[in-house]
């Protein structure tokens with residue numbers, strides 16, 4: 057498979073930048089030097105997978121070892137999958153573009169249940185048999201890990217081994233076993249035996265589920281008595297691992313496009329519905345000084361304009377006030393904002409809110425989960441309506457206009473009164489703000505009873521019951537100041553089936569995938585009727601998976617030990633029914649869940665030395681003033697893989713490169729300051745250019761223009777290069793002439809250019825914003841000349857207020873090119889000027 061073949065494929069798919077490894081700080085190691093090669097796969101699209109912190113941690117951790125190499129692969133979108141199948145090409149890794157078959161290990165993250173069919177897409181496009189039992193010694197081992205590893209039975213047959221728990225120490229141990237097996241030519245079965253002996257590793261082939269004659273699940277048992285129990289791995293101290301690797305900076309759009317730094321792992325607040333609260337125990341905070349140092353270093357290395365402090369509950373971090381104060385002091389003048397994506401009411405103080413808004417007001421979200429105080433006591437949420445209203449009032453007073461509220465419906469013991477209370481609470485929050493000037497977004501989703509939680513045996517609502525609750529909320533939140541968002545109950549239904557499913561569901565996953573199920577977490581691809589039809593064909597009763605399980609019934613995840621005792625979960629369930637509060641063990645003493653041995657594993661907390669939040673520095677006052685700018689004009693080329701970046705993506709790449717290069721950028725004023733940079737007209741996707749320009753303002757002059765240009769080029773990804781830099785210059789003129797060289801895979805009629813120039817009009821149909829439009833493009837054509845039998849030069853006029861004409865559209869019409877020929881055409885912009 058050549059790079060040219062891949063380029064050809066990419067020129068035909070949507071958002072090709074997703075498959076190019078165009079990130080800054082990407083690692084490309086010597087393939088031949090590596091003694092073990094790992095393909096890290098994320099079973100969803102790039103924009104989701106790039107936002108996943110765990111995958112990046114493992115990527116850097118493996119690449120930090122000289123003898124190992126890790127590359128990435130994400131689930132392809134439908135169009136690339138189709139193009140690969142049509143061309144008979146395998147799925148390839150981003151960094152070296154090698155087929156997955158050539159790696160020793162394919163490691164697949166298991167982040168959520170609705171990505172299961174994407175796992176099969178990746179395996180199948182890799183040319184690997186789907187079931188582990190059908191793979192032989194010459195093929196890579198397929199290993200998994202992530203949250204769904206704790207209830208993996210529906211996909212267990214597809215994996216050779218699955219890791220439960222933290223991967224920082226366990227993954228290198230697994231890779232060492234596999235490397236030795238490879239170098240000693242061990243049989244696949246021997247390697248699996250050694251993996252099964254590695255703490256935390258589950259080898260599904262060594263366990264078998266049992267059912268009675270009526271098909272009732274009886275339990276999962278090891279096939280050999282000497283197999284050790286599979287117990288979750290816990291990284292006792294987060295500072296034990298290296299945090300210095302430079303993060304990847306995407307060149308193309310991703311969901312969480314920011315620097316993410318984990319400040320703590322685990323949450324022991326004890327919400328009884330929350331699986332993460334169990335499977336990431338105990339709380340392990342990172343050292344505040346190390347976090348601060350890491351963030352400041354990584355902002356330098358990446359140029360990100362936002363840093364997110366990641367944890368299951370960031371506001372609970374012991375030194376959060378001190379950390380926020382110091383961060384804001386350091387980052388405010390650089391216009392870098394700080395976000396805390398997972399805040400709990402009760403931990404969010406007005407001081408924290410004040411700090412966060414010093415640079416930019418990030419979204420303000422509260423998660424009451426349930427409508428009434430009674431139901432919040434059942435789920436051990438530990439907050440009251442008054443807490444929620446106090447937080448809302450503070451947010452409105454500090455200038456937030458929109459508050460988002462997250463709820464679940466179908467929680468254990470829920471009644472109509474609790475739903476009514478949900479609506480009432482939304483109204484009260486709205487009334488807590490200034491009349492007529494604020495909004496409330498209510499997000500609601502079906503409660504999915506998760507394995508290894510106190511509610512694991514509870515039933516789940518049916519799809520119809522879920523929709524009935526949504527209809528109720530729609531009816532009761534009609535006011536224009538409310539916006540209602542809901543998670544599709546049909547997707548929650550399938551999620552619940554997979555959460556609580558057994559190994560028989562592997563047939564369902566495989567057959568649904570063969571029948572076309574793809575990207576099920578995306579509502580536009582998801583079809584529950586397809587899944588139900590497949591289930592009916594396999595004689596599987598999906599509703600049965602969502603029923604209540606009585607206390608004596610074996611569960612499909614019982615053989616996997618998360619470290620928290622079953623008796624603790626049962627006792628917590630009883631306490632839920634009597635509305636008893638179980639306090640957070642980080643501050644109120646151990647609740648004896650069974651996880652910590654208090655020798656090697658215990659909560660790690662850094663208590664606040666004092667509530668000494670630094671006041672806003674004088675920088676804050678300057679944040680509202682426009683900055684005085686010194687103008688510079690910059691000409692750059694955009695070639696090779698950079699042609700697959702969209703215009704907005706190129707802008708983002710430049711903003712961050714300028715930040716990394718340390719240029720003193722001027723910013724606009726207001727709550728969302730942005731760099732004062734204006735770019736030339738957008739280039740069509742796939743078009744290369746020898747001469748693009750941008751104009752920017754800096755707060756100080758650049759002393760050494762040539763040095764500054766060279767430094768900026770070092771910060772730009774391959775394909776983008778600054779050609780010249782000069783002070784002054786002007787913003788983009790209203791009228792521009794742009795010349796394009798276009799090579800096509802056919803011979804051009806030599807009379808075509810002259811005929812085009814002689815014509816008074818040239819009417820064609822084009823696609824704009826998803827609709828077809830008829831345009832006379834003749835006025836936009838300034839010149840057209842033939843340079844070779846298959847190459848011409850086209851000069852187009854771009855004028856503000858006129859529809860843009862794309863060079864390929866003109867050539868397609870002029871040469872009657874078919875879509876396949878169009879994809880093979882190469883367009884290079886030569887220059888752009890105000891006149892010719």
Ligand code: SF4
Pocket residue numbers: 324337338339641642645646647648649650651652658659
């Ligand atoms: S053992 Fe005690 S301290 Fe450790 S996580 Fe469980 S409740 Fe908390």
